[in-house]
Amino acid sequence: MTHTTPSVPETISMQLERYSNIFSDFDAQPYPSRTLSVDFIDELKRAARDKRGGEIELILHIPKQEWNEPHNTAIKERLTTHFKKYYHLFWEEKRRILRIGISMVVMGILCMVAATLIEFKDPSRNLYTSFLIVFLEPAAWFLLWEGMDQIIFNSRHMSEDLDFYRKMSNLNGRIHFKSY
Numbered sequence: 001m002t003h004t005t006p007s008v009p010e011t012i013s014m015q016l017e018r019y020s021n022i023f024s025d026f027d028a029q030p031y032p033s034r035t036l037s038v039d040f041i042d043e044l045k046r047a048a049r050d051k052r053g054g055e056i057e058l059i060l061h062i063p064k065q066e067w068n069e070p071h072n073t074a075i076k077e078r079l080t081t082h083f084k085k086y087y088h089l090f091w092e093e094k095r096r097i098l099r100i101g102i103s104m105v106v107m108g109i110l111c112m113v114a115a116t117l118i119e120f121k122d123p124s125r126n127l128y129t130s131f132l133i134v135f136l137e138p139a140a141w142f143l144l145w146e147g148m149d150q151i152i153f154n155s156r157h158m159s160e161d162l163d164f165y166r167k168m169s170n171l172n173g174r175i176h177f178k179s180y
Contacts, residue, residue, distance in 0.1 A: 022060070
């Protein structure tokens, strides 16, 4: 019989001067709907980058004089909503990029096959078949290379953000506030 020990969450701990450090300075909405600060998200990304990707616990340290339990609850909900929303958006965007890339590669191959068949079937080309070959060959290469670029590079570029939001969307109640 094997025993598995529960995994211990890796901790991201951030010290804040006030609750508003989490949010954009330009958004005056209440915390439950306020836009998160780009600086805050960037700092979280840096902190999460070297985490393995298992369970993560986010601890936000706030000064005692700023402490407000209703704010804590609203901010936890806001962060959870934000991370899950953006995880799904990045996931869908990556899937869209991969679909486009694969479609372009397939269309490129089909253009190559069509150009080859025209060349093979009619070696004494007329104006129409010559035009088709001149049109199909560059289109085939463009679609093939651009499709591969989408699959290899553009989808990989999305992976860093997707990985961050995957880690953060799995916080599941592991966002805590502590006073200092």
